[in-house]
Amino acid sequence: MAETAVTDYEVVTGNVVPAATLALRALFSDDMALHASALSAAVVVLILLLLLTIAIYRLYLSPLAKFPGPKLAALTGLYEGYYDCIHEGGGRYYRQINEMHEDYGPIVRISPWELHIRDQEWSEIYKISRRAYKPEWYYRFLGSTSNVFTTVSHEQHRMRRDAIQAYFSPAAVARHEAEIERLVDKLIARLRDEYQGKEDRAVDLYDAFRCLATDVATAFAFRKPFGHLDSPDWEHDGNRAVQSFGRLGLFNRQANGLVMKVLRSIPTWLAVALNPGGGGVEGFFKQLAVVVNTELAAAKSKSSPRGGGRRSGGEGQGEEEEAQVNIIRQILNSSLPPEEKTPYRVAAECSSVTLAGTETTGSILAFTTFQLLSCDHPPKLPALQEELAQAQQKNGGKRLTYQELKELPYLTGVVNEGLRLHSVSGRLPRYDPTQGMTYQDWYIPKGTIVSTTPNDTHLANDIFPISSWFVPERWMDPSQRKRLSKYLLPFGRGTRSCLGMEIATMELYITFARLFGPDSCMDLELYDSKWQDVWMYHDFFSPFPKNKKGVRVFVR
Numbered sequence: 047m048a049e050t051a052v053t054d055y056e057v058v059t060g061n062v063v064p065a066a067t068l069a070l071r072a073l074f075s076d077d078m079a080l081h082a083s084a085l086s087a088a089v090v091v092l093i094l095l096l097l098l099t100i101a102i103y104r105l106y107l108s109p110l111a112k113f114p115g116p117k118l119a120a121l122t123g124l125y126e127g128y129y130d131c132i133h134e135g136g137g138r139y140y141r142q143i144n145e146m147h148e149d150y151g152p153i154v155r156i157s158p159w160e161l162h163i164r165d166q167e168w169s170e171i172y173k174i175s176r177r178a179y180k181p182e183w184y185y186r187f188l189g190s191t192s193n194v195f196t197t198v199s200h201e202q203h204r205m206r207r208d209a210i211q212a213y214f215s216p217a218a219v220a221r222h223e224a225e226i227e228r229l230v231d232k233l234i235a236r237l238r239d240e241y242q243g244k245e246d247r248a249v250d251l252y253d254a255f256r257c258l259a260t261d262v263a264t265a266f267a268f269r270k271p272f273g274h275l276d277s278p279d280w281e282h283d284g285n286r287a288v289q290s291f292g293r294l295g296l297f298n299r300q301a302n303g304l305v306m307k308v309l310r311s312i313p314t315w316l317a318v319a320l321n322p323g324g325g326g327v328e329g330f331f332k333q334l335a336v337v338v339n340t341e342l343a344a345a346k347s348k349s350s351p352r353g354g355g356r357r358s359g360g361e362g363q364g365e366e367e368e369a370q371v372n373i374i375r376q377i378l379n380s381s382l383p384p385e386e387k388t389p390y391r392v393a394a395e396c397s398s399v400t401l402a403g404t405e406t407t408g409s410i411l412a413f414t415t416f417q418l419l420s421c422d423h424p425p426k427l428p429a430l431q432e433e434l435a436q437a438q439q440k441n442g443g444k445r446l447t448y449q450e451l452k453e454l455p456y457l458t459g460v461v462n463e464g465l466r467l468h469s470v471s472g473r474l475p476r477y478d479p480t481q482g483m484t485y486q487d488w489y490i491p492k493g494t495i496v497s498t499t500p501n502d503t504h505l506a507n508d509i510f511p512i513s514s515w516f517v518p519e520r521w522m523d524p525s526q527r528k529r530l531s532k533y534l535l536p537f538g539r540g541t542r543s544c545l546g547m548e549i550a551t552m553e554l555y556i557t558f559a560r561l562f563g564p565d566s567c568m569d570l571e572l573y574d575s576k577w578q579d580v581w582m583y584h585d586f587f588s589p590f591p592k593n594k595k596g597v598r599v600f601v602r
């Protein structure tokens with residue numbers, strides 16, 4: 047862990063290494079005639095001694111020893127590892143953490159090195175003024191720390207984020223609205239053409255929306271969608287494999303990055319055999335590699351004397367427009383140092399930017415649609431349809447733009463409830479190596495990893511009464527909406543909050559407006575889909591349901 051103030055290994059090795067040296071000297075002093083068995087016994091004793099010292103340090107001497115929580119969690123990271131990887135299919139530590147809060151109060155020590163706070167009003171570690179670092183071991187579930195999402199240090203993150211921030215600005219996203227409209231229309235046309243009126247043919251909306259989200263994110267990043275909406279089976283295998291990869295990511299987190307290293311070193315066919323459906327994900331990365339390599343080669347030829355000697359993105363209006371072409375050029379034309387523009391780094395950034403926007407947006411679309419189709423006390427869908435129809439009629443029959451859609455209270459309630467109940471499930475750990483902080487009467491030493499979980503706020507009954515219910519109506523009143531918005535944190539917090547917030551919100555508004563608006567000319571009816579098919583059960587950073595059946599509907 048870079049730059050944490052205290053590591054128990056330092057303390058432990060400080061005490062044990064001199065002791066071990068003495069023991070070994072004693073062993074070898076008898077004219078080096080020591081038997082191998084005696085040596086092994088000595089090694090075992092030393093290891094036990096080391097473990098005992100670590101245990102005593104963690105339980106009684108560590109600056110975190112004073113914080114409440116189960117002793118086993120304070121003693122070893124294996125406790126978390128068990129709930130992350132094994133218990134009930136993995137991704138279940140969030141439940142255990144909630145139980146700890148029930149037993150020990152709002153602040154608990156959830157591992158030898160991390161505190162978790164469940165208090166809607168506390169946000170000290172995420173303040174903009176903080177130098178918030180991300181712990182490398184936690185974000186290892188994504189494989190690499192070479193992208194803006196997983197960067198450890200505050201300073202490096204600032205540099206990387208500054209280089210691409212403008213690309214995600216509301217003005218830049220607004221230029222993408224027509225493309226989102228086009229992709230949503232494409233999805234709806236397919237639903238109509240291939241499924242409408244077919245009694246025996248249900249479509250899985252989880253797959254369909256994931257394809258939409260992938261095409262929106264890749265079109266935004268590269269100005270050309272990957273074409274998943276053209277896939278005859280809606281990329282079914284690849285979409286399903288995402289859940290297995292989510293779990294694999296947690297194994298990688300707990301196994302010190304070993305799992306990804308092994309997967310990278312074995313032949314692709316073997317990796318795919320070990321993770322059936324992985325071929326779909328592999329296909330995504332191949333597409334990504336082609337785009338990145340093509341763009342890098344083009345940039346290289348432009349910057350070489352033969353290529354004309356003119357670098358895009360220099361001074362002047364023409365170059366500025368060119369710099370907007372895609373995220374790769376945005377990075378290459380930025381003021382980042384050369385080591386931040388290597389092919390590996392550029393590819394890592396592209397993959398984080400696109401992957402961050404696919405599972406998240408796709409599954410929120412599926413979850414929210416399920417709620418709209420299934421809630422019947424009172425029914426939600428007719429209220430949404432009526433609002434959309436009336437608004438369009440008032441607009442002279444023309445479709446409303448994104449800015450106009452955002453003014454519709456019921457649609458806003460639908461989007462907010464989807465974001466509240468189904469956004470990122472993982473806790474968001476940070477540490478500040480420069481300053482300590484306080485929580486109530488507790489002093490938290492600098493360098494301590496502290497996390498909170500947005501879902502704890504989203505599901506707090508004192509803020510959102512009957513919090514697990516999908517109730518768009520709770521957002522209708524403007525003053526209530528203003529009050530509740532403070533507690534809606536689907537896009538994270540502080541300096542590390544989501545870069546894709548604007549594009550994701552635009553996608554949600556436009557998709558619901560077109561799917562349930564007066565022009566869609568179709569109805570959706572759930573087929574054999576229950577709440578267990580959508581409600582979060584596993585926390586693989588994104589929420590995953592217990593069942594893998596998806597959200598299947600008939601199109602009428």
Ligand code: HEM
Pocket residue numbers: 194195196207263266398399400402403404406407410469470474536537538539541542543544545546547549550551
């Ligand atoms: C509704 C959909 C989305 C949700 C709920 C969501 C949620 C989040 C959250 C909670 C974080 C912070 C994670 C952390 O603190 O560790 C994050 C970061 C990020 N998201 Fe999103 N996201 C969504 C869509 C998107 C889209 C569409 C894109 C891009 C096209 C995107 C790109 C990113 C990036 C690049 C980061 C890292 C930002 C940084 O560290 O500076 N996200 N997202």
